[in-house]
Amino acid sequence: MSLLDVQGLGKSFGGVVAARNVRFGLDRGEMLALIGPNGAGKSTVFNMIGGQLPPDGGTVSLDGADITRLPPRERFRRGIGRTFQVAQAFLSMSVAENVQMALISHHGESRALWGPARTRHRDEALSLLERVGLAEAADRPCAALAYGDVKRVELAVALAGAPKLLLMDEPTAGMAPRERAALMDLTAEIAARDRIGVLFTEHDMDVVFGHADRVLVLVRGEIVAEGTADAIRENPRVREAYLGDAHALAAPGGARP
């Protein structure tokens, strides 16, 4: 049984079909890339798996359990961690506190009325920050970080929930090319070590082809191809789909929110 199983997922906004009959599976420890031109529906698929958007039809199962109708907070408890296309962090807190907040929630302490939050789970938070290379910045205000670093904070926060599945919507947008590779190497290493399944999307094809075990191609809401990185690179349908939007294949993708 695969970790994540998506069947017949569909979503439209008014007349725009953002996802149509999307189906795929994802195993533990696997790195799966979802690629496609701008507006293909990648974020929509992420949001339906993460629980931010209710699908019009279809099912999402995690470890065999149907989670299609669960709110995001329940999915977190079941082991889904995610990052957002537009980084979402707690900008009024320090970097460490962002991670501590996730740990507090993970340990079910979020309604504790006594005892300062800033001392709770601090060591665990610091070691998570260490892993994403932000140990130095632990006590800096999150609002003072560069955008690329905020994305790293998001990764540490997502890992704080001890996830089985990581959803990463453009995790390296806003980073320099070398940083991108480093972050994705790190992600791959964590995924392999903790047997975490990773679904990610990227506009940078070097990142995609360098790190994905398998690639899904989404065009106008539909999956048009699926396979290993090499197979996808050579696939004529993919080339055709990207021809109209050649920039998307190469564009860093950081400029747009």
Added chain:
Amino acid sequence: MDPSFLAVQALSGFASASSLFITACGLTLVFGVTRIVNFAHGSLYMIGAYTGATLVPRLLEWSYGPVPFWAGILASAVIVGLIGILIEVLLLRRIYGAPELFQLLATFGVVLVVQDLVVHVFGPQDILGPRAPGLRAPVEILGRRFPSYELVLIAAGPVVLGLVWLLLRKTRFGVLVRAATQDREMVSALGVNQALLFTGTLFLGAFLAGLGGALQVPRVAANTGMDLSVIAECFVVTVVGGMGSVPGAFLAALVIGQLQAFGILIFPKSTLVVVFLLMAAVLVVRPYGFFGRPEIIGGGHAVGIVSRAPSRATLPLTVALMILLAALPLVADAYLLKVAIEILVFGLFAFSLQLLIGVGGLVSFGHAAFFGLGAYGAALAVKWFGAPMEAALPLGLVLAALGAALIGAFVVRLSGIYLAMLTLAAAQILYAVAFQWVDVTGGDNGIVGVWPSPWANERTVYYLVTLVLTAGAALALMRIIDAPFGYSLRAMRDSEARAEAIGLHIRRHRWLAFTLAGAAAGLTGGLYAFSRGSVDPTLLGIPTSVDALTMLLLGGIQTITGPLVGAGVLHALRDQIMPLTDYWRLLLGLAIIAMVLIFPRGLVGTVQHWREVRA
């Protein structure tokens, strides 16, 4: 039931629906384009009523007939429209990008300014306007007499709806208004036209408010309470209809007009309670009202407390302050102690609001509800059960906490501006209940004879009781702000999406925050009641809520101790300045506007900022 009675009730329901729609339509249009909820809309309505009641008789003296009458009404509306332009150019323009709390406060500053100006220009008396020429005789409907002017009003609503529809569909201005309402990005792309569009929209909105007010001239006397009562109703209409939607406002006004007309049969004391229930029902099913859309409401960016490194000086400073406060009775006379009690009470009141606003980003505009519930709870316990202070204070606190839990359960479903408007409406409803349910609450006169137990009756002792309770509660709240719960509230304020994605149950936390803040505010209400010996409906009024907000703003919304400092400073200022002038509200209003525009960090925030910049 008598069918003729039902018919007449329904017709008067339609008449009030029309008036309500005309006014609320202006509010919703202005919101759609500028994304500002203009608190001063009710003030514009009031100016319309006063202007009409003053201008129309002059015109009728000059030449009696329907033409001067209607010309006078229209002229009043145009004058109010011009005042709207003035407000846009002088104030709104500067705050389009500001956090919504500041927008609401600044426009409330205008409300205060207008209240004093209206008294200054038109005098303190209510002004009853003339009846409409040609429409003085009532008509017979199924054997009952019905004022013919009401029939004209019934028609006026749909006529205005039609004209606004034409304006929005058939003119270039209308196209721009609709585009701006649909899509924020579009507006910035409009370039030069933008300023003109906003000014034009304010003219239209104010014109409609003025028209709504002027049309009341033959029905009700222009009075100084109109602004706040109509704004609460307009909030309900626009929220139920969906912010920014004109047809939504029309439909909501119709429903609410009928409900008020027939609600009297179910709830003779307060039809507003029925309206509130309707609103609750509608919003549970459709959180954005009949025709509202989430993207129009948006999130709005919240300002609030940020993490700071804990300072070593905090503990010694707190202890020193406590010792000083405890020693105050040694040097203070009775008057000073009275002022000190009030500062302590309002300090905690503002601080309890800080848990919602500064920590949770929940802009509550009805915090007086919990203050008043605490005060009334204690006073009612004394009056009806002969309870001593020791029992009455906790009862007040519990009543306030229950009220907060109830209101909170409902408003935490909403976001941003809706929450602000509905907390205000909830407080207004409690105000109306306290005012109208004379048998229980004593109505306007309130309840007297609420004195502390004999052992605490002496001023010094009562001061110490107040000090222990307020300081204890404030310290507890500070711990809570620092604890995981406070951090969770901040997390949700910073990013709802992130908070949900790490497993936080947003509504449950916010509901608990409302309940805690309500309990603390209820304690202050009870303490205040016992310090004065009486309660009355003003404790529940909008001005009480705004006092708390002003203290927050003055002290600094981004700071923990700001509200306490703000309470002290505002109270001291009021004590010094109010006896010297008839224009306290005007000064306060201008001060609020000035703070929003040039001093948004507040006193404590400015000091902190200054120290950080130097460090």
